[in-house]
Amino acid sequence: MKLDNSNSNGQMSIAADVTPPNNSDDADEAFVPPLNFAMVDNGIFRSGFPDSANFGFLKSLRLRSVICLCPEPYPETTAEFLKASGIRLYQFGIDGCKEPFVNIPNDKIREALKVVLDVRNHPVLIHCKRGKHRTGCLVGCIRRLQRWCLSSIFDEYQRFAGAKARVSDQRFIELFDISSLKHNPLSFSCSKK
Amino acid sequence: MKLDNSNSNGQMSIAADVTPPNNSDDADEAFVPPLNFAMVDNGIFRSGFPDSANFGFLKSLRLRSVICLCPEPYPETTAEFLKASGIRLYQFGIDGCKEPFVNIPNDKIREALKVVLDVRNHPVLIHCKRGKHRTGCLVGCIRRLQRWCLSSIFDEYQRFAGAKARVSDQRFIELFDISSLKHNPLSFSCSKK
Numbered sequence: 001m002k003l004d005n006s007n008s009n010g011q012m013s014i015a016a017d018v019t020p021p022n023n024s025d026d027a028d029e030a031f032v033p034p035l036n037f038a039m040v041d042n043g044i045f046r047s048g049f050p051d052s053a054n055f056g057f058l059k060s061l062r063l064r065s066v067i068c069l070c071p072e073p074y075p076e077t078t079a080e081f082l083k084a085s086g087i088r089l090y091q092f093g094i095d096g097c098k099e100p101f102v103n104i105p106n107d108k109i110r111e112a113l114k115v116v117l118d119v120r121n122h123p124v125l126i127h128c129k130r131g132k133h134r135t136g137c138l139v140g141c142i143r144r145l146q147r148w149c150l151s152s153i154f155d156e157y158q159r160f161a162g163a164k165a166r167v168s169d170q171r172f173i174e175l176f177d178i179s180s181l182k183h184n185p186l187s188f189s190c191s192k193k
Numbered sequence: 194m195k196l197d198n199s200n201s202n203g204q205m206s207i208a209a210d211v212t213p214p215n216n217s218d219d220a221d222e223a224f225v226p227p228l229n230f231a232m233v234d235n236g237i238f239r240s241g242f243p244d245s246a247n248f249g250f251l252k253s254l255r256l257r258s259v260i261c262l263c264p265e266p267y268p269e270t271t272a273e274f275l276k277a278s279g280i281r282l283y284q285f286g287i288d289g290c291k292e293p294f295v296n297i298p299n300d301k302i303r304e305a306l307k308v309v310l311d312v313r314n315h316p317v318l319i320h321c322k323r324g325k326h327r328t329g330c331l332v333g334c335i336r337r338l339q340r341w342c343l344s345s346i347f348d349e350y351q352r353f354a355g356a357k358a359r360v361s362d363q364r365f366i367e368l369f370d371i372s373s374l375k376h377n378p379l380s381f382s383c384s385k386k
Contacts, residue, residue, distance in 0.1 A: 030343075038349075152224075152230070
């Protein structure tokens with residue numbers, strides 16, 4: 001499938017001109033990525049909850065969709081920004097409970113994974129509140145599909161969760177049943193574009 | 194410039210079949226990314242020193258080049274793997290000194306940056322020993338070129354350095370003169386491919 005934002009000749013455009021954030025003419029204005037922002041794979045990003053300071057940076061990613069893993073109503077300013085930018089919002093509300101009252105629901109992670117696996121939604125930003133636990137669980141399941149060994153998956157999870165790392169999240173990632181999604185495995189595919 | 198590994202029709206191939214690591218027929222064999230492995234941007238990865246356990250995973254990245262920031266002679270097994278895989282090795286030896294005897298040399302980081310900015314070298318893996326300090330400095334300079342605000346650059350640096358984060362590295366990143374490289378700014382360009 002050819003995506004609208006693909007370069008017509010497959011050219012790598014990493015050195016392309018940068019669109020100034022916030023549509024400002026000030027080319028030196030700094031980009032402010034959301035908290036805990038990182039690239040997961042081609043077309044897949046992760047972060048904490050974005051706010052208006054991040055809109056310029058998010059614009060530069062030319063996102064097609066956002067997956068929010070928080071159950072609260074989406075903040076109006078951010079919802080308006082997404083709408084104005086033509087970015088589709090997928091919300092899979094998961095409570096941000098603390099141990100030992102943690103219950104990451106299998107079905108919501110599975111539905112979110114299906115959105116992530118569909119390249120028509122790329123580039124996609126996955127976020128929760130702080131980009132640690134719920135986002136970490138979803139990214140951990142992506143890594144399972146990419147056949148990363150568990151120690152590497154947990155290493156990555158812990159890098160984002162820091163002192164807040166939860167054994168229960170890591171257990172969820174380990175036990176999550178990927179068999180039904182295996183027909184569509186993700187590779188770490190940067191070079192295959 | 195069109196790269197050999199670009200898909201001829203610009204198709205996103207994140208869901209493509211995975212080449213089994215180590216040329217094994219065991220499709221369930223796990224990938225073992227190197228310590229502190231992460232994606233920096235399209236075609237740019239970072240990690241600690243790769244060893245033979247990581248060769249299967251590195252193969253899957255279809256690297257074109259590796260930038261090593263350590264001064265020691267490259268281990269024979271890894272050098273042979275790179276040679277056999279047609280991966281070019283760039284070595285910019287920077288001593289891994291501890292504070293307060295730290296001296297990240299401007300000229301070596303600048304030369305390494307030129308290699309990173311040249312898309313003909315992509316996909317490229319940047320590594321040092323643990324993927325924290327020397328690699329963190331180089332990635333920090335890439336983020337400067339991408340116009341990230343300093344607090345986001347330091348947040349990323351600290352995520353990888355953890356308890357070993359160095360103020361001196363962060364000062365180096367802040368003070369590094371990017372003016373001569375500014376004609377070729379990097380965007381966070383996932384979506385532009």
